Amino acid sequence: MHHEISTERSVTWQEFSSLMDAVGWGGCDEASFRRSYAAYPLVVHARARDGTLIGYASAFSDGAFSTMLGEVVVHPSAQGTGIGRALMLRVEREFPGIPVYVKAMGEARGFFAACGYRPPGATMTVLFKHPPPAGR
Numbered sequence: 001m002h003h004e005i006s007t008e009r010s011v012t013w014q015e016f017s018s019l020m021d022a023v024g025w026g027g028c029d030e031a032s033f034r035r036s037y038a039a040y041p042l043v044v045h046a047r048a049r050d051g052t053l054i055g056y057a058s059a060f061s062d063g064a065f066s067t068m069l070g071e072v073v074v075h076p077s078a079q080g081t082g083i084g085r086a087l088m089l090r091v092e093r094e095f096p097g098i099p100v101y102v103k104a105m106g107e108a109r110g111f112f113a114a115c116g117y118r119p120p121g122a123t124m125t126v127l128f129k130h131p132p133p134a135g136r
Contacts, residue, residue, distance in 0.1 A: 003046045003054060003078070005086050007094070011037070011045050015053040022075050040070055044090045046083045054078040057087040059100070067095045069102045088115050 013033035021027040036058070037043065046055030055078065058070035069091065074084045092100060103126055104112045 002049045003083055005044060005046050005090055007042065007044055009043065011043065011053060011056065016056060019053050019056060019073055019075055023073055042091065042094050044087050046087060055083040055087050057091055059091045061095045061098055064098065067098050067100045069100060084111055085115055
């Protein structure tokens with residue numbers, strides 16, 4: 001599949017929402033997309049020959065010790081064609097020599113392992129806290 005990888009900030013909330021919906025993560029509203037899009041200094045995306053958004057990755061880094069991956073999403077019709085790997089390589093090139101940390105959920109673990117990612121030598125637990133809505 002022919003595709004183009006770019007870091008140009010040209011992704012719209014509608015096409016991002018459509019991509020997220022296509023992979024089963026549900027769409028998103030414009031305000032949520034804008035907050036997320038603005039928070040990540042690196043957004044990498046893949047477009048098909050016709051300009052359709054078929055892949056998206058986001059990341060931030062301290063430039064020294066760690067790079068944290070946000071989302072990596074590839075449209076189901078484009079999975080298995082190298083787009084996910086190309087997105088990851090672009091993230092790695094943007095932050096050379098800095099470890100990249102990912103939260104691999106479900107089947108994504110196999111994808112990241114195929115890209116050379118391994119569990120750390122020490123036990124690592126991912127914890128999160130989802131605060132109640134404001135005003136409660």
